[in-house]
Amino acid sequence: MTNRKSIGFLSFGHWTPAPQSGTRTAADALLQSIELAVAAEExxxxxAYFRVHHFARQLGSPFPLLAAIGARTKKIEIGTAVIDMRYENPFYMAEDAGSADLIAGGRLQLGxxxxxxEQVIDGFRYFGYVPPEGMTDADMARKHTEVFLELLKGEGFAKPNPRPMFPNPPGLLRLEPFSEGLRQRIWWGAGTNATAAWAAKLGMHLQSSTLKIDESGKPFHVQQAEQIRLYRDAWKEAGHAGTPRVSVSRSIFALVSDQDRMYFDRDESEDQIGFLSDKERAIFGRSYAAEPDKLIEQLKGDEAIAEADTLLLTVPNQLGVDYNAHVIEAILKHVAPGMGWR
Known part of the structure; x- marks a missing residue:
């Protein structure tokens, strides 16, 4: 359990042409994401973390955005939560990730x-990825992940052309550009205890969101805390060097203005139950919205937040950069000190 928290924001990058939206186009979503990252650093x-969804009016291809933020900021960690590996070519992804990480000076934290x-049925098939016979789409995602992690080691594997266009270094060739240390900054978004343990075995950090497969019927934050402890045990058992990091995401709003109360002063204090498929019962964690003193008391009862070292605040990005900066500032100023996070 840790008290000191790394605090960031998580944006889905929603956009809609509706008149009430402050983010009406894809360009708005991208440019406002950059500006919010700059404001959050200040x-x-x-x-500054971003969700990736395909076939949706949200953020899609993440690496141009991550590179742009890396060029505009100096200190803030820049990440994803998460990239769907069913859609990814691990080789091209390794090049994109290496480029963005070098531009950012080694600040990428890739979830x-x-x-x-998804928005569509088996969308990964449109990208050209079909699970081989006997393999599920989840198996395919994990296979893509294993290849990606291997490539990030930077070891040569490709036989050079004996008559290359440009001179080669000696030996087998690796993908370029290579960013040293990126392999140690990869996180896995786990929806079950088993995949959390698998991530630990492969030496990835853990991201746990506001959704988890319901494996015990216990409250969401209790199940999530158990998942985190299981993950850390599996990391220790695997014998990895270093300390694993764990993030949880939450919708948390400190009501410090009339505008805050207008938007978020409603009761969402209970977990929700839903189904991801006919067989997968999922539990969705509650949101928090209250005056700072009351909010602090509520958050002290969240076991998973107490276990995690990193907290990602989900932000309502369509309310605009200024308001979302206010949401982040309110937590940093009015809640974090009372929780001992700062």
């Missing part, structure tokens, strides 16, 4: 996973 936040419910 406020003293630790991370990846097997994916989540």
């Amino acid at each position: 406020l003293g936040a630790d991370g 990846i996973s097997r994916g989540s419910p």
